[in-house]
Amino acid sequence: MTANDLVADACTRIRQIDAMALHAMTEAPLLIDVREPGEFAAGHLPGAVNLPRGVLEFAIEAHPALACETSPTLADRSRHLVVYCLSGGRAALATDSLQRLGFRKVECLIGGFTGWTGAGLPVEGA
Template sequence: MHLTANQLVEEARKQIREVAPGDLAALRGSAVLIDVREPAEYQTGHIADAINIPRGVLEFQVDAHPAVANASDPALSSKSCPIVVYCRTGGRAALSAVSLQRMGFTDVRSISGGITGWTDAGLPVTTR
């Protein structure tokens, strides 16, 4: 059986927990925030303190992302650390959340609606 990209995303959404943009504040102090969009997308505006690890390399770089010169990030060294992922509208983030769960991360969420839902809710982005 062949699936479309949208069908894959819908299947992924059934396997993950999503958090509404406005509810992210409760997790911000303890969760690692990962933006899985491409670097050019990230540069146009992202949630403050988000780490950019593009979806295409997430599984390879989650433990050693470029933001820390390819050294393991202590925040990601524990498979039980809370992780919140997002993309533009939520599809890539849903697929990413499933992959992270399959890799053993036990506390993974996705922002429903992605950065689009975030900005639609009037929440701030940064380009720094």
């Protein structure tokens, strides 16, 4: 099995959203950028938080942007999340992992940051 096989397998279990549909949403989900910190600093979607793929499963519970109202040490698993990376592979794997951790409303951005910028949509930090 290859990394691409793993991504393709994850894509059979996750929901995906394209850049234009995400941009058009009236209620913005929490955007999770799973790229490395240097990639994030070079440019990211407006309002995104950086949780690198390598630490996502370990750091998701403690991230303040995801805290439950009733328990600041637990992540709100009902919150709408959209996960992205550079092109979609890492985000697909991350989305699959988040679903397995019990997050119920999580989607993967089709084409990732590349798809977003290719559609001419705004970025921060660039």
